Amino acid sequence: MMKQLITVDLGASSGRVMLGTFNGSHIELKEWHRFDSYHLVNGSHCEWDIELINREIRHGIDLLLDAGIIPDAIGIDTWGVDFVLTDAQGQQIGKAVSYRDSRTQGVMEQVLSELGAERIYSATGIQFMPFNTIFQLKALIDEQPDWLDKVSCLQFIPDYLGYLLTGEKNCEYTNATTSQLLNCRSRDWDTSLLEELNIPKSWFLPVSPTNRAIGTYDVHGLSIPVISIASHDTASAVAAVPFRDPSAAFISSGTWSLIGIEEEEALSTESARQLNVANEGGVEKFRVLKNVSGLWFAQKVREELKISSFSELVQLAEAAPAFTCFIDTNEPRFLNPTSMQEEIKTYLRETGQQVPEDAGTLVRAIFESLALLYSEVVEDMESLRGGAIPCINIVGGGCQNQLLNQLCADACKREVFAGPIEASAIGNLVCQLIALGAVEDLKAARSLIANSFPVTQFNPRADNNFYAFQQHANSIRQN
Structure with missing residues (x-):
């Protein structure tokens, strides 16, 4: 074998x-x-x-x-x-x-x-x-x-x-x-x-x-x-999600964040259109998801500030004060700005918010804003499905970011299971095994993945202030 x-x-x-x-x-x-x-x-x-x-x-x-x-x-x-x-x-x-x-x-x-x-x-x-x-x-x-x-x-x-x-x-x-x-x-x-x-x-x-x-x-x-194989990297990444519950949501976390659920048929209803949800093909089911902002923001800030590693950037964010400002990461202005940090600061001034004075506070604001966005998309998926989403699986390189994982659990009020890290490559691998007849199907492949790679659990913390942050974000968007 x-x-x-x-x-x-x-x-x-x-x-x-x-x-x-x-x-x-x-x-x-x-x-x-x-x-x-x-x-x-x-x-x-x-x-x-x-x-x-x-x-x-x-x-x-x-x-x-x-x-x-x-x-x-x-x-x-x-x-x-x-x-x-x-x-x-x-x-x-x-x-x-x-x-x-x-x-x-x-x-x-x-x-x-x-x-x-x-x-x-x-x-x-x-x-x-x-x-x-x-x-x-x-x-x-x-x-x-x-x-x-x-x-x-x-x-x-x-x-x-x-x-x-x-x-x-x-x-x-x-x-x-x-x-x-x-x-x-x-x-x-x-x-x-x-x-x-x-x-x-x-x-x-x-x-x-x-x-x-x-x-x-x-x-x-x-x-x-x-x-x-499932040649779209997110399709491969989702193939590598070791779901503990088939009703769970997934987040493929990297430069972009792909947040969604698996469904037998496409959900191309008017409600889905209003939510701007994608029905992308998967290995066996549709990936009903939204493609939203991801770690592109933090990657660009790290690059511009010449911070040696992403882990160092996360450490700076962990030590920074919480909930200083909200960044609407889905704004088109952030797709490919000349300078990400300057574009963010300009946005904060235009929306009447406090501008962070150091990299840690800026990056923490990015992570908190992303976690809030994740919670909103998960709620949209729950309403679209018409059934509960009990927990969230985060895969991909971004699942190494323990601060963002915990913020996701806090914002979404759900357990988060992080891992595996190399999800796209792992999904690529198991798709090859299925094609070669070495693994029977996707269910067997996911069981194999669960037995081969570690997964870390994050539980939502009580009184984490995301409700107040949500109210602040809503007021910024309305203005």
Whole structure:
């Protein structure tokens, strides 16, 4: 039963090539290669350095092979919505533009005025965010670059990276759902929506199921199977949630916070649209969630202040005074500011609040504001489901932040279970095991994860002052 699997896990700020080992009853992960700096700014545009990412993935695989490890398979997961366009020969056309690029500014509003939010949401069930693929493509079509008529195929980032290894084109379901172009009932491209936006249907590959082999990476005399796993990193992360209760909520905590529940069918009701909830594809169920602000704020502040580590930043926040100010972290102004700390301070002055004088107080305010946001989303999910959410599972790199975990428990008034940390990579790994027939299904995979990685429990504290903080936040928003 021994399996050795390569998990390529790419986030918005760094990528890892990791080795996952399964001995029949236990799984382990070991990082072999980490790389970053593949988010480029050329002039006014933000893009991904796909050539660099491809080289780094291959280098990480070479490091494993040089160590005498012969992997049974490879799986790749990345962020959603972004894509690469290719010509009839499979060569990239144009740039792999990042979701943080400004080209979609005002596009969502234009599309909604033309087609109506109800029409788009009832078909796709996806949260409206200005960087969704639908709006990126509308911006591109309107721009009409001179190479547009040469486009033959659109592939989302993980599919295209798989294509570079195998030469096989693919369109994996979980990542495709993030586009806001897939019909949530038919689970296929919404042809009428594409037509109304003048986006060529011919660009889109058939949507393929999760957890299947798409080809082989042929290197050094080996043919290593490449598995199309749940290639959207949040789909992989949610696959790795060791739910103690199937009714629990999850938070995938990283640069973004993905907060939601699992449901058999999409909840694309008018109530869900009003709450701006996404129904994204999962391994076996829909991930009904909201994509909200995450540790991007604290990451940028740490970077700007040149604080040596994230743990040091958390320590400063732990020692700082509580509830000094509220930051509405969903404000569009915070998506990609020139200086995060200065943008926050400007916002606080504009809303008549006290401006923190030190990094610890500023970062604590970020964490408290995030925890309050988490509690509001969990309540929304509870009302949408029409049933109780007993507890919350936090996974991903952000679950190492014990201060934020405790603040989440306090704000949400629920038990919080934190772990595993490397959720996307672990989900990637177990999806490969399912595809290879080494693990029966997702239920068995989650049981395996629970037995392989530690989980820490946080209980809500009484009299934690979040009620008063909520009232303060409401008054700031109303003004």
